[in-house]
Amino acid sequence: MKEQDWRSLGLTDEEYQMITKSLGREPNQVELGMFAVMWSEHCSYKHSKAVLRTFPTEGERVLQGPGENAGIVDIGDGLAVCFKIESHNHPSAVEPYQGAATGLGGIIRDIFTMGARPIAALNSLRFGPLEDARVRHLCREVVAGIAGYGNTIGIPTVGGEIYFDPSYRGNPLVNAFCIGLLEKDKIKLGKASGVGNPVLLVGARTGRDGIHGAAFASEELGDDAEQKVPTIQVGDPFMEKLLLEACLELINNHEILGIQDLGAAGLTCALSEMASRGGTGLEIDLDKVPCREEGMTAYEILLAESQERMLMVVAPEQEAAVHEIFARWGLNSATIGRVAADCILRIWKNGAVVAEVPADSLTEEAPVYHPASVKPAYLETTSVLDLEQIPDVTDANQALLKLLAVPSISSKEWVWQQYDYLARTCTVVRPGSDAAVLRIRGTKKGLALTTDCNSRYVYLDPYTGAQIAVAEAARNLVCSGAEPLAITDCLNFGSPEKPEIFWQFRQAVEGMSAACRALKTPVTGGNVSFYNESGEEAIYPTPTVGMVGLLEDVEQHCTQSFKAPGDYVVLLGETFNELGGSEYLATCHQLVKGLPPRLDLAKECAVQKTVLTAIRQGLLHSAHDLSEGGLAVALAECCFEHEIGAKVELATHGLRLDSLLFGESQSRILVSVPAEKLQALLQLAADNQVPAFTLGKTGGERLQIQVDGQMQIALPLAEAKATWREAIPCLLK
C-alpha cells in the first residue's frame, strides 16, 4: 500500500497504522475500502462519540436507547413507539430531489427494521435566502423529493420545520424524522446470532450507487462537490413499500433473530454492525448477492449504497418462509452467507477470500478522537448588544407586517400542502399548529410530534440555544395537550477538526443534556452530521430536536388557533427586555447580535405543567407558545385559522416597546379561555407560581394591541393573514 491509497480514501497515516496493527498485516484494497467507510466520521462517530456519551439516555419508559437503528419508548397498553431523526444534507445539496427522497427512505427503514410500523414522518429543513435562484431550486426540489417519496410509500408527513438563513446558502440541511408503532414484546434488533444460521439479503438488487457516500458525507462541500458525487442513489418508494410490508409480515409471523437495514456504507456497515453487536463472525459469499449491473467487483458490492435493502439472520428452519414471503411480494431474497463463531467477517468472491477482518475492528475499534475545543472569537463581538444604541420601534404595525412576511415566520402551507399529511387517517392535528397530533388506533391515546431548533440562538450561545431547542420542543407538545416523553436529535455542525466548531458542539450537547434532564425527556438516539461547510463558511450550529409526546386521551388535544369570539386571552410567563438573537433585530435592524433569551428550566417546567393541567381539565380553547417574533406574532398566528381577531391591552412596566411586542423571552405561552373558566386558570397558574396576565378578549376582524392606553397595532386580519400566507409562495414564484 502507498500513502495515497489510504489518504485518497480519507484515512490518516495514524489510522492506517491502527489498521495494520489490528489486522497484524497490511490490508488489501477491499479491506482498506471497508475500513475507510466504517472509520469515516459518518459511520464511526469518531469525533463525537465521547461527547455523546454524556447525554441522559435512561428513563422509566425507555425500552431502547442509543446504539440500535432507532430508540424505543413505552407508551402503555403493551405498545411502544420507535423513532429517530437522520440527516441527508450533502446528498441533498448535490441532487436535492433524490437526496431528500432517499433521506426519508433511509429513516423509514431504520424504523421498520426495529419491527415497528412507520406511522408518520417529519422533516427539518434549512436553506439560504429564497432571493437566491439556486436556493429556490434546492428548496422546491427537496420538498418535492420528500413529498414524492413519503406520499408514494403512504406514510403521512405531518410536521417539521423550515428556516431560511444566509449561513445555509451553500450547505442546506435536510433532516428526516420517522416514528413507528409496535407491540413492545416484538422489538427486533440488528444482531447476528446462532452459529451456522443463514444470512439473507433482501429487497432491491445492488448497483454501483453511492459508493463512498459515507465518506462524501464526511467532508466539506468544495467547489468540486459535483465531480466527487458518487453515482446518485435514486429512491424507489414502491420497492420500499413492498419491503416494508414483507418485513413486517415476516417479523409478525416468524422468528427473526436479527435484522438491519442497509444505509451508509452499504453491506459493509450492515455486516460489521450485526456481527459486532452479536459477538459473532460472518461468512459471506458475494457471488450470491443479486446485482443490478454486470461485472461488479467485491469492492463495489461491499461499498454500494443502493437503497431499499435489508440484511437478516434467521434460524435455518425459517429460511424457506423468508424466501416465500419475499417472492410473494415480488422481491429478491438471497442467502448470502452464514453466521460463524470466530468474530471474523470473511468475504468470498469467485471461490476465494477477498477480505478477512475482525468485525469489531471495523466498529468498536474505530478511532475515538477528543478534538481541541476553543471558544470562537466571533462571540466577543456578537455577545455585545447595547440596546441604548437602538431606537425603540415607532411603527409597530409596519414592524409586525414585516415580521409576518419573513419566510422563517410566515405560513409554511406551501411546503406542507405538498405532503399527504392525512394518509392512514390518524392525523388529528394537521400541520400548522405547534405540534402534530395522531390518534393511536384501538386505544384512546394520541401522540404529539415536533422538531425544533432556533439555530441563531445556538450560534450566539450554543449552550443556551441548545437548551432552548429542547425546551421549545417540549413546549410545543404541551401546547398540543401532550406529555413530553423523549427526544431524538440531529446534530448538524461544521468541521469538528476546527476547535471553534468543536466547542460549539460540546456546548450544545451539554445544554441539551441539561434541558433533557430537567424536562425528563431522555435522548433515545440521533445522528451527527459534521462538515456542513462550504467555502470558508460553516452553517449555524443546528442541533435539531425531534420530540415525542403522549396524550392519554386524544380527545383532549389542543391547537394554537382561537376558537370563539369573547374568550379571554391570557399570557402565561414573564417578558423581559430581551431582544438578543431575535427575529425582530435581524429583520428590522439587520443585527444578529446579543445573547439569546435566558432560559430558567424551573420556570419552564412550571409553565408547561400549568398549561398541560389546564388542557387536561378542559379549561383552554387554545394554547400557543411564543417563539420567533414574540407576543405580537404569536397573537396574529392565533387569529389566522378561524379568522377570529383579538383586542388586547398591555402595559410596558418599564420594558421597551419592541421587547414587549417582539422580544422572544422564553417560557411563555399564550392561551384563550372561555369566560367561565378564567378564574380556574388564573388559580392554577398561581398555584404553580406562574405569572399570568389577562390581556384582553378574542373577537372582531382586527388584531388590536394597545400599550399603556395607546393603540400600537391595529391591523385588519385579512391584510395580516394575506401577508403571512403569501410570503413564501411569492418568493418561490
Added chain:
Amino acid sequence: MKYGVVVFPGSTCDVDAYSLVKDVLKQSVEYIWHQEEKVTGFDCLILPAGASFGDYLRCGALARFSPVMKAVADFARQGGLVLGLGNGFQILTEAGLLPGALYRNTSLQFRCQDSYLKVENCDTPFTREIPPEQVLKIPIAHGQGNYYADPETLRQLKANGQIIFRYATAEGEVTPAANPNGSVDNIAGVCNESKNVLGMMPLPERASEALLGSADGKLIFTSILKYWEECRL
C-alpha cells in the same frame, strides 16, 4: 353488509378504507389481494386511495392489469357497487370502467387540502342520503387529479347525470378558484352509466369522523348502506 378492499402491490391507503368500514361503519370487511381471480360474497368493492405500483408510468396504469381487475369488471357488470377513491378512481379510468382520464394537477404539485363538493346528482346509490343542498367538506390528496374527458364524452356525462361531485366554494359555488387541480368543469367525481361504479378524487374515508375534522364523507357510506338494505328487501 360486506365490503372488499382491493390491495395492489404498493397500495397505501387500503388500511384507511378497511378501518373506516370496520371501526366507523361497523360493517364486515376483507382485504382482497390483487392476484385473486374471483371476488364473491361482497356487496361493495373499494379500490383504495394513495398509490399503487409506486404510481409509476401513470397512476393506475400498472394496477389495472392485476388479475383481480377482470373480476372487478365482472362484479360491476352484474350491478355490484364499486367505489374508487383517489388512486382507485385513477385505476377505474385506466381500466375503462369509468370514462375520462386523470393527469397532472395544473399546479404541477401534489395537493393535500380540504375541498368543498357540490353534489350534482343525489339519485345514485352513493349519494341518496346526502341532502341536496349540502356542500361536503372532504379533503383531497393527489398530484394527478386533473380530470379530463373530451367534449363528446363530457356531453354524455352531463346528459346521463354521471357527474356526481364538482369542486366548489364552501358556499357551494362552482368557481375556477375552487378548482384545486384544473379538472375540466371542476369535476371531482363521476360514475358509470348505470350508476353502480363511482370514482372520486376527494377522499370521504378521511372525513367520516369529527375527530379528523369532518364527518361529511360518511354520508356517502350511509347512502351505500341504505341502498343495499333496500335492495335486499
Added chain:
Amino acid sequence: MLKAEIKVLLKQGVLDPQGQAAEKSLSALGYQNINQVRIGKYLEVTLNEKDRTAAEAQVREMCTRLLTNAVIEDYTFELVEV
C-alpha cells in the same frame, strides 16, 4: 435486438401544464425566441426480436394496452437495431 424509441405527448387540445411552466421559465431566463414547449414521456423498450414487422406490431400493442393512455396521449415510435 431491436429498440423501440417511443415518444409520448399529451394530445393537442389537452392542456400541458408542464410544458407551459417550462415555457415561462425559459422566457424568464431570457430566451425570447421560444414559440412553444411541450413535455411528455420518452420510453425505450428493447426487444429480443429481429423481425421489424413483428416488433412494430408488438410495440403498437404495448403502447395501446399499457404504455400510453389514448384518452389523453399520442405517441410515435421508431425501431433501431441494437
Added chain:
Amino acid sequence: MLKAEIKVLLKQGVLDPQGQAAEKSLSALGYQNINQVRIGKYLEVTLNEKDRTAAEAQVREMCTRLLTNAVIEDYTFELVEV
C-alpha cells in the same frame, strides 16, 4: 422555425424504478421478449430561429440550465424544420 426534439433518460447505472416496474408489468402481460424498459422525458421546444448552429447552441444551453438534470440525466436532441 426549428423544433428541438429532446429525449432525456437517466444516466446508465442510475436506478430507473419506473422502467423496472413497467418491465415487470409487460412480462406479466405475457410479453416474453422484453429485454429492458427505460422511462424518461420527451420535450419539444419550438424556436423562432432559422440558423441551425445558433439553435443547437441554444438548445444545449437550455438543456443544461433548466430542462434536464445533469447530475442524473443524459439527453440527446434533434432539430427539425417546422
